[in-house]
Amino acid sequence: MAAVSGSTNGPDRGTTRPAVVIRSEVAAPGGARVIGHEHDACERLHDRMLGELVMRHAAGQRVLDLGRGVPQVTTWVAQRAASLAVVDAADLGRGDTIRLPWADASFSLVYCVRTLPHLGRDPETSERAARCALAEIARVLEPGGTALVEIDNPLSLWGAVHGLRRPAKALEPGPMCIESARGLTRFETLSLLVGGLPKSLVVTNVHGLRIVAPVPHLLAIPLVGRVLKRLEWALRDRALLCRLGGHLLVVLRHGGPPRADPAQLVASGSELVRRGLCRSPRNRRASAPPKS
Secondary structure (H helix, E strand, O other): OOOEOOOOEOOOOOOEOOOEEEOOOOOOOOOOOOOOHHHHHHHHHHHHHHHHHHHHHHOOOEEEEEEOOOHHHHHHHHOOOOEEEEEEHHHHOOOOOOOOOOOOOOEEEEEEOOOHHHOOOOHHHHHHHHHHHHHHHHHHEEEEEEEEEEEEOOOOHHHHHHHHHOHHHHHOOOOEEEEEOOEEEEEOOHHHHHHOOOOOEEEEEEEEEOOOOOOHHHHHOOOHHHHHHHHHHHHOOOOOHHHHOOEEEEEEEEOOOOOOOHHHHOOOHHHHHHOOOOOOOOOOOOOOOOOO
8 A cells, every 4th residue: 555644733832743654554454352341441551551661762763663553652653753654564464474665774763562473374474474574673773773572471470361271272382372352362482582583683671561460350450450550560660570571572772782592591580680671761761651
């Protein structure tokens, strides 16, 4: 589909929002989801926490939203980025090959949320599509640029819930692929992701989402829901504990030093702390969505 671009007045008088390139407005594969009140509260919490993290990196950058996994985050980024290009998940398809229509080093920030785990149509094409997407992210990202990639983590309470429902899948080696409301969903550990990264991308940080609320119904319980929300915000950037998130937002940098062996990178807490993983930046340069 041909690109559509445009600009409108920004939130402040005298400012202009950057042009936004939308490759497609088609809904993501799997169709629209019908969610209840509990799921809606869980989705809002996830999106706000995720949006705040993306906004830390987006101000003044040339940004690519790969997958448009959270449309609200796309809206927030459009108000702060120097430019924003968007590729809808529908345009990525269900095959095992992904090619982006931009030249090398076109962006200073690429983020891919709620998208990578749902690529492909089966475990084999899911694996190849994910690695192809990571290679394309590395290609279009400029040296020194940042990539944010969200994965679904089997080593979490949320992953355990899905594993208990599908014990045969949980016992299989490698990633756990299941059918969900979003179509195929792929759970993979941080070490597996790191092992499949292009050599030009190195992990600099990890954030955990959905750590203590594996099922959305818990957030609907009075008082308990408020406590869990506070815990989610408090634990998201904590070393070691963040690795228990049902979703992991992995921060990658292009052009860093050679990567360590994947097993060594995630083998111990001291290694994670030494490398700065799960450490919250002290200076947040961009405004962010409010906590709920």
